[in-house]
Amino acid sequence: MDPTGTNLPAVGEYNQAVVLDAIRRRPEGITRSELAGLTALSGMTVTNVCRRLLDAGLVEEHGTRVGGPGKPAAVLRLNPSGGFAVGVHIDPAAITYVLVDLSGSVRDHSRTGTPTAGEPAAVISEMAEAIEGLIERSLVDRSRILGIGIASPGPVDVENGIVLNPPMMPNWHLVPLRRALGEATGLPVLLEKDTTAAVVAELWFAEPGSSRDFAFMYYGTGLGTGIAVSGEVVRGIGSNAGDAGHITVDPHGAVCTCGRRGCVGYITVPRALVERAVLDGLLTADEAGDPDDMGDVSAAFHRLAALDAAGDPRARAIMVDTARSLARAIVVVVNLLDIDEVIFGGPFWNPIATSLLAELPEAVWSDPALVPPHPVRLVQSDIAVDVAAVGAATLVLDTTFSPRPSALLLAAD
Missing domain, CATH: 3.30.420.40 (ATPase, nucleotide binding domain)
Structure with a gap:
């Protein structure tokens, strides 16, 4: 097997992928005739593909189902293992x-x-x-x-x-x-x-009928944006689409590394919030640690989030300002893409999720720059692990x- 990424196991050609995907999306099980009707493939093609998938151990038969005259049909399910x-x-x-x-x-x-x-x-x-x-x-x-x-x-x-x-x-x-x-x-x-x-x-775990047009606001050591349109990932010509960090949200804000002021990816990230907490007297310099050491930044950021959760008004003010800055960037993204959902996640999101999601909807919906007339849902990712x-x-x-x-x-x- 080629280790460079050019030879993932040949689960197969297009028809095989269609059938496997259809089985995966129906955890309750599906018969071969139902697969043929769903995929518009011939019964013979479905039968041959299912035989290969069974032989490969990717799917299993789980009981039978009576769907009309004739003998009961075998029910196929994905084999997670x-x-x-x-x-x-x-x-x-x-x-x-x-x-x-x-x-x-x-x-x-x-x-x-x-x-x-x-x-x-x-x-x-x-x-x-x-x-x-x-x-x-x-x-x-x-x-x-x-x-x-x-x-x-x-x-x-x-x-x-x-x-x-x-x-x-x-x-x-x-x-x-x-x-x-x-x-x-x-x-x-x-x-x-x-x-x-x-x-x-997010697309992999999406429920049938859920939104297929959304932005993912990724909150890590930096701020990034991922995009899905019509159920497809938007990658761009160089697979680097979604860098929204240099959207200006505060023309009088701190100077970003790019030379502009108030870039959302500079003033809302964990290191910036920790630095403001020190300036506001909420954290000591010792508690903040080295701003270039992400271990120190992470520890200080979690202290700040804990203070906010405990009701400290200075910590709360930092979170409200952060939410308003994020909201301005979200409005730009929503206007540009005409999407109806923004999903939030990332390694630093959970500690501040409750606080920011309490502020973000009103900040977005009340922004006079918001153009699309449809509702925009702001939700946290359901994926528990990173x-x-x-x-x-x-x-x-x-x-x-x-x-x-x-x-x-x-x-x-």
Whole structure:
């Protein structure tokens, strides 16, 4: 098997992916005749595809169903243990690993600190060891691992599997991560921008009939946006779409690294909130720690969130201002895309979710710049474990299941 990401197991051609996807989306089970009617494939094609899926252990027969004259029909269901995928999310604060089964359920996960000052080669070696440990601890059959998905801060070169120059990771410049991790593990590897991976996860777990047009506001060490339109991930020509961090929301705000004032991705991120908490006398300099150490920033950010939850008015003022700044950026995104849902998540979102979601709806709906006449839902992601890590794993599954011809082949190195 080619470890560079060019040879995910050939679960097959287009018809096979269509059938497998249809079975996955009906956990209660589906018969072959129902599959034929749903997919518009011939009965013979469905029968042949189902035989291959059964032989591969990807689906199972669970009882029978009477649907008309003749003998009862066998009911097919996805076999969650028929295959697994590993998801890895690299963030300047931590590296998260998840192991998911074919249904997308997280079987196991772990997290380690990200040695931002370390050499990429050493970090990749540690990543490979962590992945092997995750697989061994979960007791799954390693031959059933379909591949590894990596969610990385952008910008990334998805076609060639290269991490270009992520913020707050100074040594990670032009790192061929896909090839290196593939060689270290012997498994196929896919690379995706972290915000895009989050959108992949949301689409994967979406209920039938749910919104397929949304933005994902990703709140990590930085702020990013992932986009879905008509049920498809919007990646852009270089797979780096969604960088909304430089939307100006406060023309009199702090000067961003880009030279402008009041960029939303500069004034609303955890490090900025901690710095304001120090200026407002809410945290001491010792409590805030080193602003360039994401471990220190994370600890101080959680202290700030706890103070807000306890009712401290100064912490509350910081959260209200943050919500209003985010709302201005959200209005720009909603106006641009004409979407009806914004989903929030990311490694730093949960501590402030309740506080911000109490402010955001009114701040968005009352903004005179809001154009679309339809309601806009603002919700938190239902994915409990790190959404980008889960998205990276479901990227592997999506490549396996997807009935879109363009998604069935991976570019060669």
